[in-house]
Amino acid sequence: MDRSGYRGWRVRGIDEEEPAKKVALPGDATPERSGPRRRCVACRASVSTGDLLRIAWPVGAAGPAVGRTLSGRGAWIHPEPTCVGALCPGDLSRAFRRKVTRSQMADLLIGLAAIVGADSVELPDRRPAEDG
Numbered sequence: 066m067d068r069s070g071y072r073g074w075r076v077r078g079i080d081e082e083e084p085a086k087k088v089a090l091p092g093d094a095t096p097e098r099s100g101p102r103r104r105c106v107a108c109r110a111s112v113s114t115g116d117l118l119r120i121a122w123p124v125g126a127a128g129p130a131v132g133r134t135l136s137g138r139g140a141w142i143h144p145e146p147t148c149v150g151a152l153c154p155g156d157l158s159r160a161f162r163r164k165v166t167r168s169q170m171a172d173l174l175i176g177l178a179a180i181v182g183a184d185s186v187e188l189p190d191r192r193p194a195e196d197g
């Protein structure tokens with residue numbers, strides 16, 4: 066290998082296009098480059114929380130609502146019509162560990178639709194609910 070003209074290992078400022086080799090770290094080592102990551106309840110992609118909307122069901126509330134500062138068990142979803150439209154009551158029931166009724170789901174979807182700018186988000190009318 067000819068190293069005579071070699072200056073440094075890599076040029077800073079250029080994004081690495083190839084996936085960086087990641088050393089297998091224990092689960093508690095959180096990559097801090099883009100903050101914590103969460104899984105979208107609709108498409109199940111794991112992304113930075115900055116790219117997701119938080120849904121929470123505060124204790125005593127009538128149902129789940131969108132809000133990053135709400136207390137309670139939370140779920141995360143992409144602020145995109147595809148993910149909002151794909152959301153199932155079963156997904157939320159699992160996330161909140163309690164039954165999400167269709168009317169609660171409808172209220173939540175209305176709020177989500179307003180945020181993502183979707184005029185019509187299909188309500189989960191006859192979708193098979195995953196109870197369990």
Ligand SMILES: [Zn+2]
Binds near residue numbers: 106148
């Ligand atoms: Zn998603």
